[in-house]
Amino acid sequence: MAKVLPPSRSTADHTRVDHASQILKRFYIAERTLMRTFAAWFVGTSQWDLKRQLSADLWQTAQHADSLRTRVLELRYPRRDVDRKYDADVLAFMAEIAKASDTQEFIAGVYNVVLPALVASYHAYLDRADALDDAPTVYRLRHILLDQQAQIERMDALVTSVHPTERPSDAQWQEYLYRWLDSIGGFDGLGEKSARPENHICAGRPAYVVPRTVQRDARWRPALFHLPHENKYDKAGIAAWKRIEALDQRVAMQVWSAISHFNEIWAADVPASIMWELENETWAFYLDLARWAWDETRHSTMGWRALESWGWDVPDLIPFAYATYNALGSVPPIQRLALLYFYEEGLLRAGTKQIEIKILESAQDDGSIQDMDYDWADEAMHVNFGYTWLKHLLGDDQAGREELKRLTDEARQIMADFVLAHKDDPEAQLAPYFDRLYPVVEKMIHDIPDDQLNVQWAPVVADEAVLEEL
Ligand SMILES: [Fe+2]
Ligand SMILES: [Fe+2]
Numbered sequence: 088m089a090k091v092l093p094p095s096r097s098t099a100d101h102t103r104v105d106h107a108s109q110i111l112k113r114f115y116i117a118e119r120t121l122m123r124t125f126a127a128w129f130v131g132t133s134q135w136d137l138k139r140q141l142s143a144d145l146w147q148t149a150q151h152a153d154s155l156r157t158r159v160l161e162l163r164y165p166r167r168d169v170d171r172k173y174d175a176d177v178l179a180f181m182a183e184i185a186k187a188s189d190t191q192e193f194i195a196g197v198y199n200v201v202l203p204a205l206v207a208s209y210h211a212y213l214d215r216a217d218a219l220d221d222a223p224t225v226y227r228l229r230h231i232l233l234d235q236q237a238q239i240e241r242m243d244a245l246v247t248s249v250h251p252t253e254r255p256s257d258a259q260w261q262e263y264l265y266r267w268l269d270s271i272g273g274f275d276g277l278g279e280k281s282a283r284p285e286n287h288i289c290a291g292r293p294a295y296v297v298p299r300t301v302q303r304d305a306r307w308r309p310a311l312f313h314l315p316h317e318n319k320y321d322k323a324g325i326a327a328w329k330r331i332e333a334l335d336q337r338v339a340m341q342v343w344s345a346i347s348h349f350n351e352i353w354a355a356d357v358p359a360s361i362m363w364e365l366e367n368e369t370w371a372f373y374l375d376l377a378r379w380a381w382d383e384t385r386h387s388t389m390g391w392r393a394l395e396s397w398g399w400d401v402p403d404l405i406p407f408a409y410a411t412y413n414a415l416g417s418v419p420p421i422q423r424l425a426l427l428y429f430y431e432e433g434l435l436r437a438g439t440k441q442i443e444i445k446i447l448e449s450a451q452d453d454g455s456i457q458d459m460d461y462d463w464a465d466e467a468m469h470v471n472f473g474y475t476w477l478k479h480l481l482g483d484d485q486a487g488r489e490e491l492k493r494l495t496d497e498a499r500q501i502m503a504d505f506v507l508a509h510k511d512d513p514e515a516q517l518a519p520y521f522d523r524l525y526p527v528v529e530k531m532i533h534d535i536p537d538d539q540l541n542v543q544w545a546p547v548v549a550d551e552a553v554l555e556e557l
Contacts, residue, residue: 097213106160118152120181128361135304142384149377176271185295195257202266208274232404263289297363299416303407309422310406320510324517337450341431348390355383361420382465389458414505428473433547449540
């Protein structure tokens, strides 16, 4: 007979390091795929309020995946296999959630099934976990739970206002996803596995493809461009803009910066689409692109907030454009990234942000100054993202640099050809917008002491010939 003391305490099942790290890796894969799926559906969603939340939740989900990934690495230290051999069950289930037939269905699936199931799995983990032994996981999961519960509540309120009627098809989709999740034993894989719902009416849909063309919110009229620097052929639009400019350079900058911020949503669509299209990149790539996509949505929201704060009927007065994303719809993801980098890098190199802030300071517009200041801070980071990841994708050598230049020049040419092909479309004409906007602006302006502001400002453009006209 051997001799022992009684156990110091009892422990729950599935809580040894090996098992905990296996479960956490499943959670990581789920969050990582959810992040990419949010990115894809962010692009596929036009309703402005829903699109903003999808973008915020995309970035938060990237933080959750990163936190779980770090913990898996700690628990498996020094093994670095967190990004190898993903659990096939989790991947297969997560691929289904992207196959929703529209935004409303996608949201029903994610916010009524996927996120609540993740919340339940994290609570179950916390109930099992030893708060001392596994304290770093407990900390991480508690913080993720705070975010996810808030995400569910926020979306619930939003959906009720945007889509007040529930459709039977959404309930069907949710039921399908519930059954799928049961078939893999839940996110932690500890549940009893049932049969896959292969004969369900929602089964067998093709894999989701991120849209190569986007639409903007149906409350706005379709618009290809948002400011006159994008379409040099729109002489009437340029003339209509110049009337606003003639009111005062400061007024023009207040209006210009708000409209151009609002329209930066295309710069969010680009990295988000790439996150879906490039599937097996290194983790830091997705983390940076998730931030990039969310920042540009924030910049867009800054513009929208300023326009709303002036009390303007934004859908009536402000174009919400889609040409930049759609013109590049057919080019490879890396080339879209190259053009985005061209704009961002050009803005910082030309010192455009500093000049814009100077003019806004002269206008004494504290809100617009602060928006531009934070935008500038974000943009400096984006230039670094672009530099890092284009170098990673193209190679850090002469051939890589030449290829970047070729891709950028070609993308600028594609944009120029698109403008030429669509220059006479009714959707390409900006004069009606600025003609409606002019009296609204004129009625609101007031006098302040003249500080003798004397700065030259020009926007960054893909086609430099445009600047001669402005
Ligand atoms: Fe931006
Ligand atoms: Fe940016």
